[in-house]
Amino acid sequence: MTRKQQRIFAIVLVLFGAGLAVGLSLLALKENVTYFYYPSDIAEEKKEIPRNRDFRMGGLVVDGSVEKSGEVTRFVITDTVHTTSVTYTGILPDLFREGQGVIATGRLNEESVFVARTLLAKHDENYMPPEVARALEKAKVKIE
Amino acid sequence: MHKYANPKKYKALSKYILTASLGLALALLGWGLYLALIASPPDYQQSETVRIMYIHVPAAWLSMFIYASMTVAAIVLTIWRHTLAGFYIRAAAPIGACFTAACLISGALWGQPTWGTWWVWDARLTSVLILFFLYLGAIALSNAYDNPDKGNQATAWLVIVGSVNLPIIKFSVDWWNTLHQPASLTSFSRMAAPGIHHDMLVPLLVMAGGFLCLYVVLVILRLDNEIAARKIHVLRLKAING
Incomplete structure (x- = not known):
């Protein structure tokens, strides 16, 4: 392996290790993160x-x-x-x-x-002007 | 790409990019602020508070984009030893920290009237706070070495390890129950049907473009400073060693 390949290998290893460590910790703390x-x-x-x-x-x-x-x-x-x-x-x-x-x-x-x-x-992920919200509400009532 | 890793070639190119992005940043931020603060409608639930979003969301996007770009630079520095990549990490970190702080502060100002609280320890808010600390850590570490190259390499490793936090921030609102709402735009299901009305989406995207151009201006100015600081450092060493 050349020096450059060693460094690429080190990056992949570090990323994998850090990802695994954080992933396992979060899985263990699942109830607390909720x-x-x-x-x-x-x-x-x-x-x-x-x-x-x-x-x-x-x-x-x-x-x-x-x-x-x-x-x-x-x-x-x-x-x-x-x-x-x-x-x-x-x-x-x-x-x-x-x-x-x-x-x-x-x-x-x-x-x-x-x-x-x-x-x-x-708050949900929907943003709209009041007129649009009223129009949507009206349309909903009509369908029902 | 390797050609522009040379600071001289980089300088020739960066002059043009600097002028172009400065003009674009001023135009987009001016237009965006007019749309966001005056021309766009209030929200059906939050009324005028929604205008905080036009600062908060672009700042949040930038805070993650800057960190992602620093991760790329960190990998380039580690593999190819391009000095300029190390300069980029040093130049970008304080700007990224500022955008993250802007995101956290504007989010708190929005949360107080909307949710009823400035801050909660939910997965999204906490992971963004960790991003802010990662930026501070990168700034501190890059200045902690007498040899600036060693400092940059150590910082690069920190940035690479910290990049694990980026997917956690992005998907925190999907993986866990959080107080923070899920993405309105940047998810696969939302690309086709954005959760933001057109009249609010346009100012948001214009502001995001303005923020991005502002970042390019700031990072080029700081990169020039880093290159100049390195020259001073080399001259000092020469003067001491005769």
Whole structure:
């Protein structure tokens, strides 16, 4: 092997080694890297849901499920397969509305209601002017 | 390509590229800022906050593009020992760090009103923060050696190892549940049907072009500085050694 080939070999080896190390670490930390759980993760018990510490739940706020009484907001989130009931005490983020993606931090109580300590609104990857959004909404209603 | 690895040949060519990209950067950034801040519509959900995207997304693209280009330079330096490739890594790292900082700061300013938080430790945000630290590490390491060639080679290895982070940043939003939204444009399913309306897509792409030209201007100026600094270094050594 020439010196140049040795150096190429070294680069490939280093990249492979670093990639493998990082890949295996991320695989081992999979549960920790996951920022939030979906209602299906609880219902299907596929993933280990922490019982005695706070974790995050994410999903879409179900249409018509939002009930407000003073500072307390009750609503249901869905991942379109399963649902979880959530109660949250505090100021709602600006983007909070029915149909919106949200992420709540808290824990499940005995009645399997998720008691949220903080609430974040999730933004999706679609950007459009208000007129276009209204036109899309109208078209959707027509189809239904 | 090997021809332009010679600093003299590079200098002759870079003069023309510098002038062209300076003009293009001014034109595109002027036009892009007008479109982004005045002519484009507000968003149906975020209203005016969406305008932060026209800075945030091009800065994010550039932060990854610059690191990718540094990785190519690091491989070229390691295999062929082209001095100019080492200069490029030194020249590009601080600019890349600035674009990454711009991306992180503009993202925090957008996250506060939109999500309800400045910062979360989700996979996308954390991996971009690591990219920022990789840039800082590259700057520090390249200046940590008395022999600049040795410093550049050590930095090249750091850059090559750190390039593992690039696919993690790109695919973090697909591999894990994150607060950060997935890509609107740069994924296979999104190429055909972008998630951004045409009236917002045009200013975004114009700004991205402007940022890219601005980067070319800055990196050429810094490369000239690196070449001059190396000449001073060589002259100093000669003066000391007689």
